[in-house]
Amino acid sequence: xxxxxxxxxxxxxxxxxxxxxxxxxxxxxxxxxxxxxxxxxxxxxxxxxxxxxxxxxxxxxxxxxxxxxxxxxxxxxxxxxxxxxxxxxxxxxxxxxxxxxxxxxxxxxxxxxxxxxxxxxxxxxxxxxxxxxxxxxxxxxxxxxxxxxxxxxxxxxxxxxxxxxxxxxxxxxxxxxxxxxxxxxxxxxxxxxxxxxxxxxxxxxxxxxxxxxxxxxxxxxxxxxxxxxxxxxxxxxxxxxxxxxxxxxxxxxxxxxxxxxxxxxxxxxxxxxxxxxxxxxxxxxxxxxxxxxxxxxxxxxxxxxxxxxxxxxxxxxxxxxxxxxxxxxxxxxxxxxxxxxxxxxxxxxxxxxxxxxxxxxxxxxxxxxxxxxxxxxxxxxxxxxxxxxxxxxxxxxxxxxxxxxxxxxxxxxxxxxxxxxxxxxxxxxxxxxxxxxxxxxxxxxxxxxxxxxxxxxxxxxxxxxxxxxxxxxxxxxxxxxxxxxxxxxxxxxxxxxxxxxxxxxxxxxxxxxxxxxxxxxxxxxxxxxx
Amino acid sequence: xxxxxxxxxxxxxxxxxxxxxxxxxxxxxxxxxxxxxxxxxxxxxxxxxxxxxxxxxxxxxxxxxxxxxxxxxxxxxxxxxxxxxxxxxxxxxxxxxxxxxxxxxxxxxxxxxxxxxxxxxxxxxxxxxxxxxxxxxxxxxxxxxxxxxxxxxxxxxxxxxxxxxxxxxxxxxxxxxxxxxxxxxxxxxxxxxxxxxxxxxxxxxxxxxxxxxxxxxxxxxxxxxxxxxxxxxxxxxxxxxxxxxxxxxxxxxxxxxxxxxxxxxxxxxxxxxxxxxxxxxxxxxxxxxxxxxxxxxxxxxxxxxxxxxxxxxxxxxxxxxxxxxx
Numbered sequence: 024x025x026x027x028x029x030x031x032x033x034x035x036x037x038x039x040x041x042x043x044x045x046x047x048x049x050x051x052x053x054x055x056x057x058x059x060x061x062x063x064x065x066x067x068x069x070x071x072x073x074x075x076x077x078x079x080x081x082x083x084x085x086x087x088x089x090x091x092x093x094x095x096x097x098x099x100x101x102x103x104x105x106x107x108x109x110x111x112x113x114x115x116x117x118x119x120x121x122x123x124x125x126x127x128x129x130x131x132x133x134x135x136x137x138x139x140x141x142x143x144x145x146x147x148x149x150x151x152x153x154x155x156x157x158x159x160x161x162x163x164x165x166x167x168x169x170x171x172x173x174x175x176x177x178x179x180x181x182x183x184x185x186x187x188x189x190x191x192x193x194x195x196x197x198x199x200x201x202x203x204x205x206x207x208x209x210x211x212x213x214x215x216x217x218x219x220x221x222x223x224x225x226x227x228x229x230x231x232x233x234x235x236x237x238x239x240x241x242x243x244x245x246x247x248x249x250x251x252x253x254x255x256x257x258x259x260x261x262x263x264x265x266x267x268x269x270x271x272x273x274x275x276x277x278x279x280x281x282x283x284x285x286x287x288x289x290x291x292x293x294x295x296x297x298x299x300x301x302x303x304x305x306x307x308x309x310x311x312x313x314x315x316x317x318x319x320x321x322x323x324x325x326x327x328x329x330x331x332x333x334x335x336x337x338x339x340x341x342x343x344x345x346x347x348x349x350x351x352x353x354x355x356x357x358x359x360x361x362x363x364x365x366x367x368x369x370x371x372x373x374x375x376x377x378x379x380x381x382x383x384x385x386x387x388x389x390x391x392x393x394x395x396x397x398x399x400x401x402x403x404x405x406x407x408x409x410x411x412x413x414x415x416x417x418x419x420x421x422x423x424x425x426x427x428x429x430x431x432x433x434x435x436x437x438x439x440x441x442x443x444x445x446x447x448x449x450x451x452x453x454x455x456x457x458x459x460x461x462x463x464x465x466x467x468x469x470x471x472x473x474x475x476x477x478x479x480x481x482x483x484x485x486x487x488x489x490x491x492x493x494x495x496x497x498x499x500x501x502x503x504x505x506x507x508x509x510x511x512x513x514x515x516x517x518x519x520x521x522x523x524x525x526x527x528x529x530x531x532x533x534x535x536x537x538x539x540x541x542x543x544x545x546x547x548x549x550x551x552x553x
Numbered sequence: 554x555x556x557x558x559x560x561x562x563x564x565x566x567x568x569x570x571x572x573x574x575x576x577x578x579x580x581x582x583x584x585x586x587x588x589x590x591x592x593x594x595x596x597x598x599x600x601x602x603x604x605x606x607x608x609x610x611x612x613x614x615x616x617x618x619x620x621x622x623x624x625x626x627x628x629x630x631x632x633x634x635x636x637x638x639x640x641x642x643x644x645x646x647x648x649x650x651x652x653x654x655x656x657x658x659x660x661x662x663x664x665x666x667x668x669x670x671x672x673x674x675x676x677x678x679x680x681x682x683x684x685x686x687x688x689x690x691x692x693x694x695x696x697x698x699x700x701x702x703x704x705x706x707x708x709x710x711x712x713x714x715x716x717x718x719x720x721x722x723x724x725x726x727x728x729x730x731x732x733x734x735x736x737x738x739x740x741x742x743x744x745x746x747x748x749x750x751x752x753x754x755x756x757x758x759x760x761x762x763x764x765x766x767x768x769x770x771x772x773x774x775x776x777x778x779x780x781x782x783x784x785x786x787x788x789x790x791x792x793x794x795x796x797x798x799x800x801x802x803x804x805x806x807x808x809x810x811x812x813x814x815x816x817x818x819x820x821x822x823x824x825x826x827x828x829x830x831x832x833x834x835x836x837x838x839x840x841x842x843x844x845x846x847x848x849x850x851x852x853x854x855x856x857x858x859x860x861x862x863x864x865x866x867x868x869x870x871x872x873x874x875x876x877x878x879x
Contacts, residue, residue: 063638063679064680069673069675069823073824175576181798185808201806204878204879210800352637353638446771447770
């Protein structure tokens, strides 16, 4: 495998298994792209016939990056089967766990994964290149270490309530294991306060969270950038100015359809968990946006395709109806025929469409005018989507936009915990079908479970990376990253940083190798580790 | 000074995520101040910039010295022993591992998947996963019972799901600063410095354990061993001595210890009734008793304690040790 040095500069966090991408190029433009997940463990198979609560231990270990999010889903899915009662404290502490995991991922992703690409020599002729390099270059950049170090703080709060991060199982059907005390709450607040002082307001925003939260449109955002020196020169100010100068808003559009399963179940609106009552109980709303219109999210509209997956062929089906997968022989990328089976990932589709999952999908749902009073109502990305559409830049802005709001929510939720209240109500175990979902940092995550005779009969997981890096479906339609790569102009075929930036803007939790091929001859040109 | 190569097989990356949370020293300090040179790592492979296949080939050919070979994740041997369920650099990962282990100064397995198979190896073990030198409690694993690295040690196992970042960094530092002779390993190849004490050592509920006072979810105080399956008394690890994320530990957050530093995690292979429940004989006697106790003697002593405790409660004798407060 030949690997170009420049593209190896920022591999932090692209760490979940191995993903290969086969890219075909013609005249410097990507004409076709195929994604290959190269590792199989069979977690769903492992859970068959096991204790119904196995998902609480097993699923966080599917992904060490999003373990808290898997736990949020696993406990929620059991809540719906066992018809538990959830005290407000339990919903608050689960939301705090989810939010702290997500907010730690924001600076870790930005500095360690994304921004180092902006220091690539492709942009050396740009006016802001020197400043970008001074701050964002891997390891030596002045903001790099500050951001990466700050990212460890929010999960200290997770550890106060869950014992450790990653890989706690503190969310259980009926509530949470912990019963925190005053000192835990105080300590958590002060850790978050340090996170704000060390990075969020000082390095990232250059203003107070309150000031930033007043931004409601793209024009507001640009006015904010130029309002004063401090905002202009903050890392966000620089990111916006350089992002536009570097043209990051011009590529990586994708399928233009977005899916969010939503998260943060409101403390007073999901005390009797049901699948049907979930949408209205969410603080960050769910939905499907087809490029023009919002549609209510219904998990029954999700199907998974395996025509191009190394599993025995079965018709596309809803997760409750899918048989557990039977693996078939796989090939390495050289010997893979992309017209046949070529990935360990399945291809999920919503109402038959490939859909992008992730922070951009979430903030688009936040702009839905139909959101309820207790839900996030934030028109900003409705406006940005109209003015700019999806792109690498829009995705980065969406990811970063969540940090100030999550900070406010975490503080608010900490303040709402009632130390005299209940944290857990022991449920009665029963058989049935269940569904639980959340938004992992990198997008929609959902678990489906069937319990029969007191053991797991079927357990199915669709992760954000499955949505985004899944292969073609039964009708040979591309997955979101495959689609986002198509049409990307590669300025220097020896250093296609654009391909890396597209893949990284999705934050797929996979080590991603891009193999570039000549579109006509099919000859391999280069391979790059991203 | 030590050259480190870190690879991931059947992994969730949890050990890498844990490693990135390291504080004393941090990952950056490890590299800048403690003489650890990372040849390649899937997430912090900055130093190398070489193409990975050639680097691996150069290491195997002896052109590049690899002092420490760190492996995270299970060794995937499926299907049918081919290892093709996990390709890496165009070959089954297991083939790289065998050749790299043969030239490693020291081989370190990080996390339960690498040490003894972990969750991927739970029956039916769909990916035919095994650990580097153990499969659950059985010595052998992928490299075989007789494997020793060039430095003369078998695979050094740093278990945990995930391993604590300090367990990882401190072993790397010990090797790179020439203190490997101070690293004593136990029967399961774990460094004794971290895995001699039990999780119970330093657990705030240790008194409740001694006096047989039950705890439970959503409650303050009480011991989690009797009802919700805590394995703190049977699990060797320093979780309550070197805290997690500098703040806490599972048992401090009222979370039963899962026993993840002992071979065989997840214990009892997740069979019905084994998850967050204490498995019992006759409905009341714990099937597994604290390490070092004969079962019958333990039952007898525990029974007396329990009855005495109840009698004292009935008699209104106050026990200030068990008071809890918000």
